[in-house]
Amino acid sequence: MSFILSLSRHWLGIAMLAYLFALIIQQYLILPLELSLTNENAALASFLFLPHAVRVLSAWLLGPKSLIAMIPVAIAVSLISDAMPHTGYEFLAHIIMPTFSACSAVMAFEFMRFCKIDAYPKDTGVISWRTVLFGGVFASIINSLGSSWLKSGFFAPSELMEVITRFILGDTLGLLFGMLIIMVIFRQLRQMAQV
Helix, strand or coil: CHHHHHHHCCHHHHHHHHHHHHHHHHHHHHHHHHHHHCCHHHHCCCCCCCHHHHHHHHHHHHHHHHHHHHHHHHHHHHHHHCCCCCCHHHHHHHHHHHHHHHHHHHHHHHHHHHCCCCCCCCCCCCCCHHHHHHHHHHHHHHHHHHHHHHCHHHCCHHHHHHHHHHHHHHHHHHHHHHHHHHHHHHHHHHHHHHC
């Protein structure tokens, strides 16, 4: 238990634990609920993907260093959550797909910075949440296009637009939900500090 406590004191540890927690909630709570309510494409792309919020906020706070936390957790959960033995392409897909998804937010924020739109936190303490949200939606587009291409063998070509739309919608709704949760938590912490 002391390892987890010492890990949580460091921002990378917090990002790693938050991403692991979000992936577990996604895999064992949201995904089964979606599969019971919708068709099988929910297994490819969810309508509410909470881990995207963790990816975006971690990439925003930590920059490219967030990949140190995101990539190992994404690969581990991908390999552990599927009980079938992995060989050849399947094994490679279970490494490449989560790695690409984990990198999507960093790619978006770094491309934005390259285009002179720096969304990273500043020393002034002023946060442009619209820019962070834009970066999250841009990361979702990167993730949806890349992941749809990587998963193209798992669905019919006629379902491509549905899967891309589900990725963008799920990532964006997950980001909005995650940002709403963080705003509520920060508001409660400010109220507790004033008392």
